[in-house]
Amino acid sequence: MAQLTMVQALNLALAELMRDDPDVLVLGEDVGVDGGVFRVTDGLYQEFGDQRVIDTPLAEAAIVGAAIGLCVRGFRPVCEMQFDGFSFPAFHHIEGHVRRLRNRTRGRFTCPMVVRMPYGGGIRAIEHHSEAPEATYAHLAGLKVVIPSGPRNARALLRTAVLDPDPVIFFEPKASYRAFREEVPDDPETLPIGKGVVARAGRDATIISYGATLRAALEAAEELYDEYHIDAEVLDLLSVAPLDAELIHESVRKTGRVVVAHEAPRHCGVGAEIVARIVEESLLFLEAPVARVTGFDTIIPFFVNEKAYLPDAARIVRATVETLAF
Amino acid sequence: MRVWADPPQKKGNRVPRENIPLPCRVESLSVLSADGVLDKDLEPKLPEADLKRLYRTMLASRMLDQRCLMLQRQGRLGTYGPCRGQEATPLGVAYCLREEDWFVPTYRELPAYLWRGWPMEKHLYWWGGSELGSATPDGINDLPLCVPIGTQCQHAMGIAWGCKLRGDNTICACFVGDGGTSQGDFHEAMNFATVYHVPLVMVIQNNHWAISLPRHKQSASQTLAQKALAYGIDGIQVDGNDILAVIAATSEAVEKARTGGGPTVIEAITYRLMMHTTADDPKKYRTAEEVAEWEKRDPLPRFAGYLRQKGILDDDTEAAFKDEINAEIEHAVEIYENTQHDPFDMFRYMYAEMTPELQRQMAELKRHLETPLPAPSPREQAGDVV
Ligand SMILES: Cc1ncc(C[n+]2csc(CCOP(=O)(O)OP(=O)(O)O)c2C)c(N)n1
Ligand SMILES: [Mg+2]
Numbered sequence: 038m039a040q041l042t043m044v045q046a047l048n049l050a051l052a053e054l055m056r057d058d059p060d061v062l063v064l065g066e067d068v069g070v071d072g073g074v075f076r077v078t079d080g081l082y083q084e085f086g087d088q089r090v091i092d093t094p095l096a097e098a099a100i101v102g103a104a105i106g107l108c109v110r111g112f113r114p115v116c117e118m119q120f121d122g123f124s125f126p127a128f129h130h131i132e133g134h135v136r137r138l139r140n141r142t143r144g145r146f147t148c149p150m151v152v153r154m155p156y157g158g159g160i161r162a163i164e165h166h167s168e169a170p171e172a173t174y175a176h177l178a179g180l181k182v183v184i185p186s187g188p189r190n191a192r193a194l195l196r197t198a199v200l201d202p203d204p205v206i207f208f209e210p211k212a213s214y215r216a217f218r219e220e221v222p223d224d225p226e227t228l229p230i231g232k233g234v235v236a237r238a239g240r241d242a243t244i245i246s247y248g249a250t251l252r253a254a255l256e257a258a259e260e261l262y263d264e265y266h267i268d269a270e271v272l273d274l275l276s277v278a279p280l281d282a283e284l285i286h287e288s289v290r291k292t293g294r295v296v297v298a299h300e301a302p303r304h305c306g307v308g309a310e311i312v313a314r315i316v317e318e319s320l321l322f323l324e325a326p327v328a329r330v331t332g333f334d335t336i337i338p339f340f341v342n343e344k345a346y347l348p349d350a351a352r353i354v355r356a357t358v359e360t361l362a363f
Numbered sequence: 364m365r366v367w368a369d370p371p372q373k374k375g376n377r378v379p380r381e382n383i384p385l386p387c388r389v390e391s392l393s394v395l396s397a398d399g400v401l402d403k404d405l406e407p408k409l410p411e412a413d414l415k416r417l418y419r420t421m422l423a424s425r426m427l428d429q430r431c432l433m434l435q436r437q438g439r440l441g442t443y444g445p446c447r448g449q450e451a452t453p454l455g456v457a458y459c460l461r462e463e464d465w466f467v468p469t470y471r472e473l474p475a476y477l478w479r480g481w482p483m484e485k486h487l488y489w490w491g492g493s494e495l496g497s498a499t500p501d502g503i504n505d506l507p508l509c510v511p512i513g514t515q516c517q518h519a520m521g522i523a524w525g526c527k528l529r530g531d532n533t534i535c536a537c538f539v540g541d542g543g544t545s546q547g548d549f550h551e552a553m554n555f556a557t558v559y560h561v562p563l564v565m566v567i568q569n570n571h572w573a574i575s576l577p578r579h580k581q582s583a584s585q586t587l588a589q590k591a592l593a594y595g596i597d598g599i600q601v602d603g604n605d606i607l608a609v610i611a612a613t614s615e616a617v618e619k620a621r622t623g624g625g626p627t628v629i630e631a632i633t634y635r636l637m638m639h640t641t642a643d644d645p646k647k648y649r650t651a652e653e654v655a656e657w658e659k660r661d662p663l664p665r666f667a668g669y670l671r672q673k674g675i676l677d678d679d680t681e682a683a684f685k686d687e688i689n690a691e692i693e694h695a696v697e698i699y700e701n702t703q704h705d706p707f708d709m710f711r712y713m714y715a716e717m718t719p720e721l722q723r724q725m726a727e728l729k730r731h732l733e734t735p736l737p738a739p740s741p742r743e744q745a746g747d748v749v
Contacts, residue, residue, distance in 0.1 A: 070648045071575035094545035095512055095573050123511060126546065161441050162493060165510045264739035304720070333724045335709045340441055342490030345706035345728060351736060357643050358737045 040218040046188035047077045047153075047209065050195040051115065053225045055085050061199060062107065064091040064100055067119030074119055075155055075214055086099070101127035101152060105134050109149045113199060121156035121208065122165035135204045137180030148204045151195070156184075157249050157300055158347050159212035161340040168337060169248070169301035175207045175278040175310075178348055181230050182278040184208040186221040186251040190275060193228040201230060210249035231279035239270035242294035242357050245285060245311055247274040250298050255299075257353035265358055277307045282314045289315055292361045293324035298348050303331040323361035328356040366433045391600040394607035397660040399668045407611050414675055417458060417478075417606065418666055421450045422681075423508040423688045424474035425663055427483055430692050431712065433672035435641045439700070441492050446471040448604070448636030449570055450517060451662035454478055455609030456536050456566055456629075459617045465526065465535040466505040467519035469512070471635075472538050479503055483695035484702075493704055494712075504533075513539060513546030516565065520552040523563035523626070534620040536613075542573025544587050553628070562620035564613060565591075566626045568603065570635040575648040591628035603631025604662040607669070634660070706732075 041049065055061045063078055063085075069092035079239060082090040093100050097118055104114035120125040124131075131152065136260030139147045158167035174184045183198055183205055185191035191209070199206035237258050246254040254271050261267040270288050274281060289295055295315060297308040306327045315327060328347045337346050394405045409417075428447050434440035446453075453468070453475035455642045461468060466479060473486060480503055489496025489508055497507035504709035506522075509515035519537030543549055544567055556563045567587050571578045584590060591598030601612045609631060616627035634657035638645050645654075710717060710725040717725070 038430070038464075057462045066573075067575045069575075072647065074574065074642065090578060092576055095542035096547065098547055099545075123594065125511075162443055163490070163492075163510065164497070164508075255365065265737075266740055303724070329667075333709065333725075334721060335713050338709045339494050339496075341704045342706040342709060343492075344708060345732070352731060355731060355736055363736075 038220050038222055041188045041192075041195065041221045042215045042218050043188045043209070044075055044077055044214045045183070045189045046192035046219070046221050047195055048079055048081075049221065050192040050225070050336060051081060052084065052126045054115075054196060054199045055081065055089065056112065059089075060111060061113045061115065062089050062091065063115050063117070063218050064093050064104065066093060066095055066100075068092060068117050071329050075211065077153070077209070077299065078117065088089060096128060096329060097123055097125075097127040101130045101135065101150075104150045105130060105138065105148060107139075108150055109146050112311045113149050115122060115151045115153060115199060118152060118154035121170055122168050124152065124170075128353070131174070131180070131204075131206075132177055136177050139203065140179065149202050151198045151205045152159065153195075153207045153209060155211035155214070156208045157210050157212055158337055158343045159249060161343075164339060167340070167343060169299070171208055171248075171277050172301055176305075179204070179275065179280060181205045183276050184207065184210065184248045185231055185275065186213065186236075186273050187217070187246060188212065189221050189226075190273075190362065192221055193226040194230070195229045195232055196225055198228070205230065208248065212249040213252065216252070228275065230279060231276045233272055233274040233276065233281035233284045235270060235284070236273040237269070237271040239268040239292070240268045241267045241292060242296065242361060243272060243285075243288040243292045244269050244296045244298060244353060244357065245272045245274065246298040247277065247307075250300050252352055253348060254260050254298050256350040259355065260350060261356050261357055265354075267357060267361055269357060274307075280310060280314065282318070285311060285314060286319050289319045290322045293322055294357075295323070295327040296300055296330060296353060296356045296360055298330040298353050300332045300347050302334045303329055304334045306331055306359050324358045327329050328360050330356045382484060385592065387595065387597060389589045389592065389598050389600065391585055392608050392612050393602040394611055395605045395665060395669055395696070397604070397665065398667060399672075401669065403609075405611055407607055407614065409610070410668055411675055413458070414670060414673075415680075417454060418670055418676060419684050419688070420474055420478050420509075421663055422684055423477055423604070423664060423691070424450050426487060426490040426685070426688050427695075428473060429691055430696070431487070434487075434640065434696070435490075440487065440490050442640050442642045443490050444470055444472050444640040445501070445637040448657065448661055449568060449633045450474045451606040451666065452566065452603040452609050452631040452633055453538065455606045456538075456564070456613045458610055459613040460536055461533070463531075464503060464533050464617075465519070467515050467521045467522065467535060467537040468505070468508060469538050469540060469543065470510060471514055471540070471570075473654050476505065476721075479505055483691060484698040487695060487699035488702070491699060492678050493702070494708070495702065514541070514650075515539065515550035515678055516549045516552035516631040517555075519565070520556045520561060520563055523556065523561035524559050527559070527561050532621060534564065534617060535609055536564040536617070538566050538568060540573060540578065541567060541569040541571065541578050541581055541587060544590060545568075545581055550590070552625070553591065553596075557594045560625040562623075563626040563627060564616045566613075566621055567628065567630045568633055569630050570633045572639070572649070574639045574643060577649075583718050586630060588628055591659045596626055598628040598630065600630045600632060602658050603633035604665065606662060616651065627636075633662075636661070636672035
């Protein structure tokens with residue numbers, strides 16, 4: 038058992054995977070000698086060498102495009118996009134080929150690659166370094182979109198993602214990279230993709246969240262309990278595609294009150310899909326309208342104003358109290 | 364299950380072929396060497412007042428850059444990307460432009476911004492996390508800093524194309540890094556630029572590093588300038604730490620662009636003396652010896668030496684410049700630190716007219732920021748919240 042940050046836990050998962058399978062390759066900008074700008078790949082270059090941990094030229098389209106070819110030749114590339122904002126040159130390949138290869142070749146070729154990227158705000162970063170575009174990817178059928186919330190589940194999910202026979206977009210909440218440590222067991226673990234967890238059990242309301250916002254949700258739940266005597270259940274989705282609808286229905290049917298919280302913009306966000314699912318199958322269990330606490334439908338402001346944009350515990354508390362008061 | 368035999372293996376000499384004479388060249392240019400030796404034949408004849416102003420701007424950039432690093436360390440600025448050691452190229456290029464020309468930077472061209480009249484506080488705003496830093500001042504034909512590497516090449520090409528279509532005798536200069544030349548955007552922009560024969564000067568600041576990736580791992584080409592050849596234009600390599608060489612090469616490229624001669628690629632050889640940004644630790648990937656070698660080629664003392672030799676600069680002038688610049692920096696820092704930032708601005712510039720939904724969201728944020736949270740419900744009333 039070791040107390041690890043999310044960065045260390047992800048690093049551990051990559052090292053374990055690379056030791057287990059010589060076909061696992063890591064490629065991206067500054068992932069080798071430098072160990073990645075967030076140090077997620079630190080030490081891998083030294084252990085596995087420059088044929089498996091590859092510092093590529095600066096071209097995201099080429100990184101993912103090449104990874105498709107490497108997949109065809111039987112490798113399992115783990116691509117790093119230095120920040121989510123720079124994944125878009127590769128979007129062309131992700132949309133046009135990564136998600137389609139299995140389907141269009143009727144299973145002859147597949148893309149068991151992982152595209153990792155730090156995402157989200159809250160670290161006072163410069164322009165293009167703070168967006169949360171998970172819905173953009175979740176909208177593309179053929180991709181799985183995973184978002185861990187802490188060191189332990191990050192390590193387990195990355196393992197599952199790399200072992201998965203299909204492409205996985207792996208969003209790493211950079212605000213949680215070093216925010217806290219967690220016990221991580223000695224032996225590798227996996228967590229199923231498409232399954233969420235109850236992060237805090239409760240009976241009065243359901244707060245549904247994921248990624249860095251999960252911490253705000255848990256903080257809000259504590260405050261709701263202490264200050265308002267509201268016992269909120271907090272769900273950590275862990276995957277936004279596929280979505281764990283069962284987990285959502287089960288909780289909603291128990292509490293009848295729902296708040297969805299994510300930092301991505303509201304319009305067509307993951308929250309919209311969650312609400313749609315609830316309306317489709319659990320509508321009659323609701324006792325109040327579902328509230329969404331999200332980023333606004335704007336560009337996330339440069340960092341002096343990012344606090345006003347990002348959902349925090351206070352906004353979640355307010356929404357939950359109002360939902361309960363409905 | 365093999366259907367075909369392998370094709371016959373090629374043996375012996377290659378078949379004879381003809382050389383295609385290409386009308387392109389890659390040349391290199393240096394005027395004032397690192398140890399201060401001047402090539403008198405190539406020396407651009409610049410008015411004394413211009414030389415003085417150039418030096419003052421180079422010094423101002425150096426001092427503001429230094430100050431930003433300090434502010435960052437004190438937590439008064441965000442992550443900062445210094446440009447120390449690279450001042451000669453953006454400054455020399457900016458000098459060759461007319462005011463009404465267009466300038467499209469990436470993010471290491473501070474001296475060019477200063478030359479073109481951006482107030483210093485703009486630089487502080489940008490790295491200090493405020494959009495005020497990317498709001499180009501009225502009357503200045505520059506795009507703001509560009510972070511998604513390489514994308515600006517396309518915009519600059521489009522602007523240059525617009526210059527041609529408008530027929531207003533303006534041109535566009537664009538900056539990209541050595542790393543940026545690996546992006547498709549750079550190549551696509553060069554292709555369009557030559558197909559449409561637009562008045563573009565594409566300057567590659569080859570500072571030898573793209574974060575941790577050294578130039579030789581970025582591209583297997585011997586020079587970056589030669590990438591121009593593929594698109595049918597000339598590429599030139601200049602000593603980017605030699606402002607006279609930069610000016611000599613750029614003024615020709617600008618003239619060529621303005622007179623309908625089409626685009627040029629200039630590869631400026633320079634060096635990033637500092638970290639990539641303050642979030643970076645260059646000790647992980649490069650040696651102090653390498654940096655020390657490049658310290659010797661620092662463009663600032665080199666330019667100063669030249670000016671002193673010409674009798675244009677002396678200790679008194681230098682000291683006076685420093686005093687003035689320090690006062691300017693102080694003034695800018697004061698403006699920067701006393702600016703109130705309105706969070707509701709995030710809604711105001713999304714569309715020409717704010718959508719009803721954005722108005723609703725703005726009101727929602729206003730209500731949240733201005734209304735205290737509902738009063739806590741005491742424990743005694745447990746279960747009685749609704
Ligand atoms: C499309 C894109 N990918 C990745 C990044 C992250 N990044 C910022 S600067 C940089 C290196 C740029 O190197 P170069 O073009 O040589 O410019 P320099 O920083 O040396 O001036 C990288 C990879 C980015 N900003 N944009
Ligand atoms: Mg560079």
